[in-house]
Amino acid sequence: MLRLMIADDEQIIRETLAEIIDYEALGYTLIAAARNGMEAYEIICDEYPDVVITDIRMPILGGLELIERAMKSDSNITFILLSGYSEFEYAKQAMRYGVRHYLLKPTDKDELIDALNAVRQERLLESRHKEESRREILAKLEAPLEQCFLMEALESLDNFPPVYRKYQSLLSIPYAHLTACVCSYVEEVCLKRFASDVYQYFAARHIPLCFPVLYVRNNAILIFQAAALKDLENLKEYLSQLTCPGQTVTFEPNILHPDTSLNLFHTVFGKLSRFEQILMLDPGGKVNEIHNNIASPSQINRITEAILLADNSSSIGTVLDTVFDDQLSLDTARNLALGLFLKLNPIREEQPLDAACDFFHKLYSCTDISAVKDFMQVATQQKKACPSSERQSPNITLVKAYVKKHYANENLSLKWLAENYLFVSVGYLSKQFVKEEGIRFSDYLNRVRMDEATHLMRYYHSDNINNIARQVGFGNNPQYFRQVFKRYHSCTPSEYLKNLQPA
Structure with missing residues (x-):
């Protein structure tokens, strides 16, 4: 489901937009309806919507200003812009931010549905491309990840489950129905030919091998997903009759049947743990030797x-x-x-x-x-020694430390921190922040900025409101700064400065 937000300063329009369409039927979840541009931006910072339907004219932050500010912190948001005939020239300016969907007021329900369907199709296509890209990235990383998995597992056999869980999703290891075959008497001189024949055998029968062929001292280990008992019998027969140049004895296959993938890998890696040299052979014939090196x-x-x-x-x-x-x-x-x-x-x-x-x-x-x-x-x-406690996780400690140092960056957002600083899911980080701090990230960020603004006024006697706004992260929007300041201090910046002056 795509996350949808509505932003319009007219209550009747907000309520109408929220009610006239069954958004869930179109693949959307309506997460919020903002009353003005400032509220919309703060919701964007906290709730990371995929799609925003916004009026072009709103108090504090107009639609174009909202788009400009939001796109700097999250360029993946799709905006659907609402405008009147007289405002269409303003709407055209949004093209520089990639806005392609415009609807004239009064909004036609069918036109809005068409726009939402078009956006969803675009997002589905993007999602497919992203999934393909993700598969390509993981495919390129498959060999080093497999090596990392094996090396870390060999040193952590007494505490293997956490290691297995770390790599299980990265390597797409099935939870169950995995089997291992230990084939004995495979001499190293015929190893490459053996592995090539084995990979061809499994490929021809569409049986997935779930890990490279492993080899230690005349023993080759195959880990695969068997669909039926007959597959195992056929494999044993094939290996028993297989011949390779340089082979002096008949191969002897033995099947392992652990109940879960975790137990299977633990059993296999346990068998490998007493050997100093382990070879991994990929389908392309490349041989990787596992030994204690700088990446161990x-x-x-x-x-x-x-x-x-x-x-x-x-x-x-x-x-x-x-x-x-x-x-x-x-x-x-x-x-x-x-x-x-x-x-x-x-x-x-x-x-x-x-x-x-x-x-x-x-x-x-x-x-x-x-x-x-x-x-x-x-x-x-981000991972240097930082104070943490039972109450607060390192992630939240790091977020707060980063905000303290970079609050002047007007494009700072929880999504940016999640994706570029902590490398975690923004949804996970958002829930974690609210749970541990009791407030939304945008509220925390604004509070830090307001504290710094009053600090500038009180201790540096700064009275240039525009300059203060820029220094605490509001860019070239002093009006937005004044609105946030008034919300936190119950007075405008000018009134606050006046109260500082001696009577």
């Missing part, structure tokens, strides 16, 4: 501890400088960054893959070691 879990743990103990950004930069050396290959640097991210940002059920994929996309857009290091400087800065 023990090294990741050491670097993570150093980052968390660093007391400032300069110290974190020093840690990263020693880790991301120019002698590293780009693939190793990316794998190391990936391991650090997964260690510092454990994937939880409340956080969908979009947030992680956004990080992956940005990481794999880095084209050299320096770019990877600079990106990780930003990504790890």
